[in-house]
Amino acid sequence: MDPVALAFYAAICALLSLFAPQLGGRMTRLAVGAGVGVVAAALLPILRTALLGG
Numbered sequence: 733m734d735p736v737a738l739a740f741y742a743a744i745c746a747l748l749s750l751f752a753p754q755l756g757g758r759m760t761r762l763a764v765g766a767g768v769g770v771v772a773a774a775l776l777p778i779l780r781t782a783l784l785g786g
Contacts, residue, residue: 736776736780736784737776740772740776740779741772744768744769744772748764748765748768
């Protein structure tokens, strides 16, 4: 995994962890985590192109 992707996913997970206890039970947290992961994976190429030019 390249450093940009690693830093991006680390930041996303850190932000999600701030809200994790308030999200409810295990299945809710799992679903929210999966959703956030999908959104993060979809946004990374767009953000990388916008910020780093490719």
